[in-house]
Amino acid sequence: MGGLRVGQVLGSAYFEPYDSDRNLHQSAVNNEAQLLGMLARGRLGAVIGTDCQVDYELRQPRWAARIAKAAYHPPVRTELYIGLSRRRPLPDEHRLLSQALGQLQAEGWIARAAQRYQLQTP
Known part of the structure; x- marks a missing residue:
């Protein structure tokens, strides 16, 4: 994958050894929708993302017929949380x-x- 340009969300951490691999050409953008658009236009060779967010985007008709999800599950699980503000208790x-x-x-x-x-x- 060294020559492949891989898209990711800016500021995200995914898994090792991906996160620390300096041989990969990693391109960061603001969100998964941007990643998929760049992938569909050929500006990226692959994208990496969190299942729930990428799966949500891939359900959109504009991506469903053009982008296939690869079957890869790193050995580390990523927990997801719902956060509520402490500044505005509700x-x-x-x-x-x-x-x-x-x-x-x-x-x-x-x-x-x-x-x-x-x-x-x-």
Whole structure:
């Protein structure tokens, strides 16, 4: 992959040895939509991104027929979080969000959604 120009989101950390590989030609942009646009126009040879964000973008009709996702799962798992501001406490919203997420988990919705992502990987 040394000669391949790889696109990534600015300021993101992905996995080792990718993050520290100085032989790769890495190009950073602001978001996944920009990456996919550059890939579709041939300005990049490949892109790297987080499954949930890239999968979301790839569901858009403009990318679905033009870009294929490679099956690669690094051995390190990336945890995703929902953050709420400490500067503007919103106790009611925090409670509602926690309840909704708990209900989705209890109903098995989160597990089914995760399984759909795993099944989409070729």
